[in-house]
Amino acid sequence: MQNDIILAGVGGQGILSIAAIIGYAAVESDLFLKQAEVHGMSQRGGDVQSHLRLSSSEIASDLIPKGKAHMIISVEPMESLRYLPYLSDQGWLITNTEPYVNIPDYPGTVAILAEIQRLPRHVALNAEQIAGELGSRKAANMVVLGAASPFIDIPFAKLEEAIRKVFGSKGEEVVNLNLQAMRTGREVAQNTAAG
Amino acid sequence: MQKLLLLGDEAIAQAGIDAGMSGVFSYPGTPSTEITEYVRASSEAREKGVVASWCANEKTAAETALGMSYAGKRSMTCMKHVGLNVAADVFLNASITGANGGLIFVVADDPSMHSSQNEQDSRVYGDFAMIPVLEPSNQQEAYDMVYLGFELSEKYGVPVMLRITTRLAHSRSGVARKEARTQNRFRFPENARQFILLPAIARKQYAQLLDKQPAFVQESENSAYNTYMPGQDHSLGIVACGLAFNYLMENYPGRKPPHPVVRVCQYPLPHRQLRRLYDECDRILVIEEGYPVVEQMLKGFLNTGKPISGRLDGALPRTGELNPNLVGEALGIPTGKLASIPDLVASRPPSLCKGCSHIDSMLDLNEALSGHSSGRVFSDIGCYTLGALPPFGSINTCVDMGASITMARGAAAAGMDPAVAVIGDSTFTHSGMTGLLDAVNEGSNITVIILDNATTGMTGGQPSSATGKIEQICRGLGVEEDRIRVINPLKKNHSENTHILREELAHKGVSVIIPRRECIQTLNKRMRTKGRDKQRAEK
Incomplete structure (x- = not known):
């Protein structure tokens, strides 16, 4: 088993929380894992990405080779496209559709969505709207993780367990919100995945 | 034992705690920051009495680590590659004095300059100092090599360099721990003169270092890491x-x-x-x-x-x-055809956070200088360096820690008036104070703006050595009392602040303006923690 995942977003959007959940679940599933993060200057509102590699055998490189990623999981639509050279021709792109606009030349949303629709295998969902309806837009990243979960070779129960563990210190309410967010994202993906 | 999921940096920190390190002394710098942060946050380290301290700069940090080594204990100092330039004096001379307790210089290089002004390779420094250099290829080796580094350091009585790069520093993987070792006991150096680098002694010490070189090569040849x-x-x-x-x-x-x-x-x-x-x-x-x-x-x-x-x-x-x-x-293995990035994808450079005090300071400064030609603002290294980018375009230089004040002084000596220095609080105590002393002693015509957000912001909000001391330092260095002006960089104070800046730009001599407002990131973090504590107390 091998899952090579590019996580994408803007500094501060919480892609490292997604990585932490998958990472915890992977370790609990006795998988090998390497996860390269971006710290420092780019975390100040710049584009950020994380290379997350899970495997049943030992992993060599911390970086995923271009053209080899099994999926791109993005919490921002334009950012999901930045890493297309990494995606394998069989790969899935899972992205939030709500733009994060902090630059003057941000392109039109319609054009971005059209680019995403052109990919044979994709899931596009408005994670922020879904999370907002569940109680807090802050849980959008967990909606996106849920939408990606059918494509990750880790039992869903392990991901749920990881949410309990990672968010446990923030109280029961936060845990339940994030669990609900992930479950809803998963349902949407299972109903709408184009591929 | 179950593996821990650790960043390369964290693996080094955990290994230090396990290998009997008594102290780590550092100045924050991407990608090395998380090492010292990890030790500071570790309850295990606290229980063992491991000292983990943020210092004024890499030089003071490395010298403190050398002092701990002198006293027989294992110590570590961590820095980014350009930080070693600051600590180069002690680094090169510590190879001559040698170490007593194990001493490791952890240096994190940043190829591709993700968060740095150059991509210098610290292995060159290692060769320059003629000491062993360890370069782990993964997180487990990063952990194991701390043990090896301390052992080599004590076996040969020399400091050892552990060189990592950004990718390993900030990548996470499973790490198995080794059996913990107790800390060294306090012990004076056997050779009471080895740390006195008077020429006659230094020559002997240097000859000894040269004599050890064949043994270092042999260690490398027999190393399990060089296969x-x-x-x-x-x-x-x-x-x-x-x-x-x-x-x-x-x-x-x-x-x-x-x-x-x-x-x-x-x-x-x-x-x-x-x-x-x-x-x-x-x-x-x-x-x-x-x-x-x-x-x-x-x-x-x-x-x-x-x-x-x-x-x-x-x-x-x-x-x-x-x-x-x-x-x-x-190797002749082609990558194959790749999907391209659609043309509409725009670049998204880092920017100052929403609500950041530097935004107001940059806007105040732009307005105050609006009557003058541009190119007069010498700046430094920190979040405020982003003031060079649109929409601000406020600063004109970023070279090395502290160079704002000194370069402004040089330009003023060449006739530039006004000449402005913009430096952060932490950078000021790192390397700005001596330059300000020069300026005071020479009566330089410069305006120094010390942006005080009470933290080392760019590296994630470590405590700043300057907090609560800036006015006293400036007074102590001889800046006139009337020429030290503290302002609050808020939108509502814009015209008042601009007026104060204009007054000091017009003053012929050294002025210091201190825009003071807490970093929005540390403020938010503080509020969140406070909120959580309150919630807990109510339960």
């Missing part, structure tokens, strides 16, 4: 250093390259393995992260031997971080 791996196809021999070894292996699914490989993770170079590879193979490819250090050493500038390729002959790019694709292409 020769056989291969059938001798048309090519490969030397893969540190992290680059992983990129090599990534290109061979069975992890068995057809060519012989020498893996180098400990320096000085292992002569025996490299000699064998050179003798057996028709040509050599050197894959290394950073400068072409090993390639150059093997080649020599006469380059009369077998063909040796790498970053110098274009087999690999001369600059920037390596990756599996670049290494694959150097």
Whole structure:
């Protein structure tokens, strides 16, 4: 088993929380894992990405080779496209559709969505709207993780367990919100995945 | 024992705690910051009484670590690559004095300059100081090499360098811990004179360091980290250093390259393995992260031997971080056709946070200088360096820690009026104070703006040595009381602040303006913690 995942977003959007959940679940599933993060200057509102590699055998490189990623999981639509050279021709792109606009030349949303629709295998969902309806837009990243979960070779129960563990210190309410967010994202993906 | 999921930086920190380190002394700098942060947050370290301290700069930090080594204890000092420039004086001289307790310089290089002003390779410094250098290829080795580093340091009585790069520093993987070792007992150096580098003693010490060199080579040759791996196809021999070894292996699914490989993770170079590879193979490819250090050493500038390729002959790019694709292409393994990035994807550079006090300071300064020609603002290293980018365009230089004040002084001496320095609070106590003293002593006509957000912001909000002390420091250095002005950089104070800035720009002599407002990130963090504590208290 091998899952090579590019996580994408803007500094501060919480892609490292997604990585932490998958990472915890992977370790609990006795998988090998390497996860390269971006710290420092780019975390100040710049584009950020994380290379997350899970495997049943030992992993060599911390970086995923271009053209080899099994999926791109993005919490921002334009950012999901930045890493297309990494995606394998069989790969899935899972992205939030709500733009994060902090630059003057941000392109039109319609054009971005059209680019995403052109990919044979994709899931596009408005994670922020879904999370907002569940109680807090802050849980959008967990909606996106849920939408990606059918494509990750880790039992869903392990991901749920990881949410309990990672968010446990923030109280029961936060845990339940994030669990609900992930479950809803998963349902949407299972109903709408184009591929 | 279950493996811990750790960043390369965290693996080094945990290893320090486990290997009986008594103290770590550092100044924050990406990508090295998380080492010291981890030790500071570790309850285990606290229970063991391990000192973990943020210092004024890398020089004071490294000297403190050397002092702890003098007293017989194991110590560590961590810095980014350019931080070693600041600590270079103590680094090079500590190789002459030698170490008593184990002493490790952890230096984190930043190829591709993700968060730095250059991509200098610290292995060059290691060679310069003639001490062993360890270069782990993964998180487990990063952990294990702290043990090895302390052992080598104590066995030979020299400091050891542990060199990592951004990718390993900030990548996470499973790490198995070793059996914990107790801390050293307090012990004076056996040679009471070795730390007195008077010429007569220094010559002896230097000769001793030179005498140890063959033993260092032997250690490298016998190191489990410097392996020769056989291969059938001798048309090519490969030397893969540190992290680059992983990129090599990534290109061979069975992890068995057809060519012989020498893996180098400990320096000085292992002569025996490299000699064998050179003798057996028709040509050599050197894959290394950073400068072409090993390639150059093997080649020599006469380059009369077998063909040796790498970053110098274009087999690999001369600059920037390596990756599996670049290494694959150097090995003749094509990447294949890739999807392209759609044209509409715009670049998204980092920017100042919403609500950041620097935004107001930049706007105030722009307004105050609006009557003058541009190009007068010498700045420094921190979040405020982003003031160079649109929409601000407020600053004109960023060179090295502290260079704002000194460069402004030089420009003022050349006749620039007004000449402005913009420096952060933490950078000011790191390397700005001495420059300000020069300016006061010479009566330089400069306006110094010390942006005080009460933290070291860019690296994630570590405590700043300057907090609560800036006015006193300025007064102590001789800045006139009336010429030290504290302002609150808020939108509502814009016209008042601009007025104060204009007054000080007009003053002929040294002025200091201190825009003071807490970093929005540390403020938010404080509020969140406060909210959580309150919630808990109510339950």
